[in-house]
Amino acid sequence: MCQLLGMNCNVPTDICFSFTGFQARGGTTDVHTDGWGIAFFEDRGVRLFLDPQPSSASPVAELVRRYPIRSKNVIAHIRKATQGAIGLENTHPFMRELWGRYWIFAHNGHLVDFAPDLDGSFLPVGSTDSERAFCWLLQELRRRFGSSQPPGAKVFEALHGLTLEIARHGEFNFLLSQGGALFAHASTRLAYIIRQAPFTQAHLKDQDVTVDFSEVTAPDDRAAVIATAPLTDNETWMEMPAGSLWWFEEGRPVQTLATLPGPEKRAGNG
Amino acid sequence: MCQLLGMNCNVPTDICFSFTGFQARGGTTDVHTDGWGIAFFEDRGVRLFLDPQPSSASPVAELVRRYPIRSKNVIAHIRKATQGAIGLENTHPFMRELWGRYWIFAHNGHLVDFAPDLDGSFLPVGSTDSERAFCWLLQELRRRFGSSQPPGAKVFEALHGLTLEIARHGEFNFLLSQGGALFAHASTRLAYIIRQAPFTQAHLKDQDVTVDFSEVTAPDDRAAVIATAPLTDNETWMEMPAGSLWWFEEGRPVQTLATLPGPEKRAGNG
Numbered sequence: 230m231c232q233l234l235g236m237n238c239n240v241p242t243d244i245c246f247s248f249t250g251f252q253a254r255g256g257t258t259d260v261h262t263d264g265w266g267i268a269f270f271e272d273r274g275v276r277l278f279l280d281p282q283p284s285s286a287s288p289v290a291e292l293v294r295r296y297p298i299r300s301k302n303v304i305a306h307i308r309k310a311t312q313g314a315i316g317l318e319n320t321h322p323f324m325r326e327l328w329g330r331y332w333i334f335a336h337n338g339h340l341v342d343f344a345p346d347l348d349g350s351f352l353p354v355g356s357t358d359s360e361r362a363f364c365w366l367l368q369e370l371r372r373r374f375g376s377s378q379p380p381g382a383k384v385f386e387a388l389h390g391l392t393l394e395i396a397r398h399g400e401f402n403f404l405l406s407q408g409g410a411l412f413a414h415a416s417t418r419l420a421y422i423i424r425q426a427p428f429t430q431a432h433l434k435d436q437d438v439t440v441d442f443s444e445v446t447a448p449d450d451r452a453a454v455i456a457t458a459p460l461t462d463n464e465t466w467m468e469m470p471a472g473s474l475w476w477f478e479e480g481r482p483v484q485t486l487a488t489l490p491g492p493e494k495r496a497g498n499g
Numbered sequence: 500m501c502q503l504l505g506m507n508c509n510v511p512t513d514i515c516f517s518f519t520g521f522q523a524r525g526g527t528t529d530v531h532t533d534g535w536g537i538a539f540f541e542d543r544g545v546r547l548f549l550d551p552q553p554s555s556a557s558p559v560a561e562l563v564r565r566y567p568i569r570s571k572n573v574i575a576h577i578r579k580a581t582q583g584a585i586g587l588e589n590t591h592p593f594m595r596e597l598w599g600r601y602w603i604f605a606h607n608g609h610l611v612d613f614a615p616d617l618d619g620s621f622l623p624v625g626s627t628d629s630e631r632a633f634c635w636l637l638q639e640l641r642r643r644f645g646s647s648q649p650p651g652a653k654v655f656e657a658l659h660g661l662t663l664e665i666a667r668h669g670e671f672n673f674l675l676s677q678g679g680a681l682f683a684h685a686s687t688r689l690a691y692i693i694r695q696a697p698f699t700q701a702h703l704k705d706q707d708v709t710v711d712f713s714e715v716t717a718p719d720d721r722a723a724v725i726a727t728a729p730l731t732d733n734e735t736w737m738e739m740p741a742g743s744l745w746w747f748e749e750g751r752p753v754q755t756l757a758t759l760p761g762p763e764k765r766a767g768n769g
Contacts, residue, residue, distance in 0.1 A: 280546075317545070326624060376618065
């Protein structure tokens with residue numbers, strides 16, 4: 230399995246602290262050694278760093294950890310391969326363009342017998358179930374709404390229906406962003422924390438590193454950090470219930486919808 | 500204006516030497532200070548580094564210069580903005596997926612009154628004429644050939660027709676690759692060199708750096724390096740004639756087609 234890390238903020242914020250703990254899980258404190266990646270939105274633009282090497286040994290990860298890139302939306306992933314060989318083309322996060330915005334997607338889980346009809350508008354480059362799911366999601370969003378972006382609530386509602394479809398095929402924890410909203414699906418395991426005033430100290434679980442957020446923030450700053458497993462050991466993280474889809478924007482949750490399949494779907498899937 | 504750098508090889512090769520000279524043009528030896536970017540193909544995957552800072556001062560460029568990433572196809576760009584604000588979303592190269600392959604595009608020039616019909620399948624995220632041209636190229640390739648990649652000769656022929664259309668609107672030097680072929684259009688200014696056995700020493704124009712390629716290559720290695728202006732001062736670069744479209748593969752030119760507009764088009768455009 231893999232691990233996910235996301236951040237959604239109301240002002241551009243650097244993720245160096247959280248990434249330091251997350252990076253250690255790619256070979257030092259945990260076994261996710263089959264590559265890693267991170268995407269930073271800066272307005273409409275994206276910086277995407279991908280490396281098929283373990284993040285704990287990667288010079289690119291070292292750069293990301295030391296070089297503060299300020300972003301309102303970040304998605305990172307460290308990989309333990311389940312489907313698809315180790316290689317750059319199978320390294321998350323994946324990027325495509327829809328409605329004149331870049332979309333970034335990372336997945337933790339495993340989908341079985343997921344072979345949707347792809348019409349060619351978005352095709353996987355690699356061989357993961359994850360990229361296939363991402364391509365199908367975007368294809369269906371464009372099919373539903375045409376070539377311009379609908380309001381956020383419409384996107385979230387459509388994403389909910391599509392997530393239900395895919396989640397029937399297995400474990401489907403994901404993070405998805407187009408630079409404004411960050412959508413998170415807790416299929417089995419995902420937690421989040423909102424950091425806002427009054428800011429305090431936080432201490433990493435995976436490294437002996439402490440940051441005092443009160444020294445590096447302004448009073449109105451707000452950041453939601455989402456991760457497969459809590460990254461700090463002295464803050465209270467919220468476990469996201471299995472089967473819940475979340476819409477974060479401006480550093481806080483806007484809406485949540487349940488994605489546990491109904492009884493008839495369970496039967497059909499069993 | 501901007502500067503382009505491309506490399507197409509028969510074996511994965513690092514571009515550290517050429518990039519060292521190219522990077523200096525982004526603020527040290529030349530004026531291209533409005534951002535820079537570089538894309539490396541590794542098989543089907545792509546590493547894309549973008550930075551709206553001058554390349555001569557960018558920690559990301561420093562990483563690229565020191566960390567040898569081996570690739571058969573590389574496209575790099577340093578920017579002097581003509582259309583579109585300075586920002587990550589307007590930083591070349593641009594990336595999209597077509598036919599289950601990533602396509603990378605960088606442009607040097609200036610297009611006037613180029614406002615093609617975009618059907619929504621590929622839309623610009625930023626505001627440059629360059630990204631608009633790239634989106635239209637991919638849209639038309641997909642429209643012509645459907646959802647699977649045709650043979651290289653068909654792609655090159657179609658690209659030739661599309662380049663003629665766009666070149667009517669102004670200066671349109673570009674590099675384009677899907678990881679196998681590298682296509683280069685010399686609208687006004689582009690040069691290339693083939694490095695192959697017997698390998699010799701090369702000395703950069705923009706930095707006092709020499710490399711002895713005979714020490715770092717195998718006898719069968721072959722690399723085509725393409726740049727707006729020659730990068731070395733002791734090798735013979737071939738000037739590509741204004742109005743020529745080139746198809747490089749496995750480190751050498753495969754085919755060239757003229758793109759000077761015919762008399763009737765000149766009349767129509769005047």
